[in-house]
Amino acid sequence: MSTSQGFGFPRPSATDPAAASSAADGEQTTAEPVTLADDAELDLSADEAAARVEGTLASLDAELVGLASVKRRVREIASLLQVDRAREQFGLSSSKPTLHMSFTGGPGTGKTTVAMRMATILHALGYIRAPRVHVVTRDDLVGQFIGHTAPKTKEALARAAGGVLFIDEAYYLFRPENERDYGQEVIEILLTEMENERGDLVVIFAGYPDRMATFFAANPGLSSRVPHHIEFEDYDHAELVRIADLMVAAENFRFDEAARATFSEYLTRRMERPNFSNARSVRNAIERCRLRQARRLVGLRRPLRKEDLVTITDEDIRGSSLFADEAEGE
Ligand SMILES: Nc1ncnc2c1ncn2[C@@H]1O[C@H](COP(=O)(O)OP(=O)(O)O)[C@@H](O)[C@H]1O
Numbered sequence: 001m002s003t004s005q006g007f008g009f010p011r012p013s014a015t016d017p018a019a020a021s022s023a024a025d026g027e028q029t030t031a032e033p034v035t036l037a038d039d040a041e042l043d044l045s046a047d048e049a050a051a052r053v054e055g056t057l058a059s060l061d062a063e064l065v066g067l068a069s070v071k072r073r074v075r076e077i078a079s080l081l082q083v084d085r086a087r088e089q090f091g092l093s094s095s096k097p098t099l100h101m102s103f104t105g106g107p108g109t110g111k112t113t114v115a116m117r118m119a120t121i122l123h124a125l126g127y128i129r130a131p132r133v134h135v136v137t138r139d140d141l142v143g144q145f146i147g148h149t150a151p152k153t154k155e156a157l158a159r160a161a162g163g164v165l166f167i168d169e170a171y172y173l174f175r176p177e178n179e180r181d182y183g184q185e186v187i188e189i190l191l192t193e194m195e196n197e198r199g200d201l202v203v204i205f206a207g208y209p210d211r212m213a214t215f216f217a218a219n220p221g222l223s224s225r226v227p228h229h230i231e232f233e234d235y236d237h238a239e240l241v242r243i244a245d246l247m248v249a250a251e252n253f254r255f256d257e258a259a260r261a262t263f264s265e266y267l268t269r270r271m272e273r274p275n276f277s278n279a280r281s282v283r284n285a286i287e288r289c290r291l292r293q294a295r296r297l298v299g300l301r302r303p304l305r306k307e308d309l310v311t312i313t314d315e316d317i318r319g320s321s322l323f324a325d326e327a328e329g330e
């Protein structure tokens, strides 16, 4: 039996006499943990890492609108690791939890954002070495020619090592219509890495729910190594309005009374349009409002007050083409 000390997730060592000497193998280790007595009591909330995790979970709650079930799942995974750490302190050995995940949902539903928070939590609890997410898509992994794929994939794995590898639109790795697609090679290399018990990498597969379901169904070996499936729902109108308010406030802007109503109306229209991308569309719309506000302010040709610089008005939103076509039609 070996220990996994080298990557900051100390496994039960009291039961393993070889562990004490393995510290000499050159890998950095923290002080050998003392095994608690059977009748000792451990206060999970007194753990310094637990406090950091609570902080991250609290900011997840405060800064991300909605996503109730996602937040619950993130909390569950944090609990799993906290209890695992506690068990270790009592010398209870068990296998390292497998934390590869899939994040399914439409564009702009918060998958990448939550992946970053997840990395922070996994790091705080010692599961990964750095609170880092390396985001890749098919093109970063698959080569154009024979022999190019393995080195590319291995390079991505090396970059992600000790953190999270986030594979966006992962279903593009699998092209059933093309038998000799190099994507299959990527999947095999990933599998080897993911099956490595001593691995210090978490892989998150992300993409549209239906296509991800097809992808996993076609790759049962991969699917069986991904125990955590987290679903991101599309936001409803009320949530999008709250997201807009948060984003505007975070950038030190504010909608005036009329603008707030107009933006709500804008969202109603935008949601029905093609390529609607949830919170990302909100962010892009706000960027365009800023542009129109800037144009308006420069056009005023008068000294500006702080109030002017902060305020997004009705006019700044009505400049959108979503309102223009109505004006033209009437
Ligand atoms: N629930 C939310 N509350 C506030 N902002 C959000 C929320 N979900 C997403 N965003 C913001 O929307 C943008 C797109 O989110 P992102 O995580 O990139 O989505 P995805 O990866 O699912 O396409 C980011 O700027 C993010 O901060």
Ligand SMILES: [Mg+2]
Pocket: 111, 112, 168
């Ligand atoms: Mg994303």
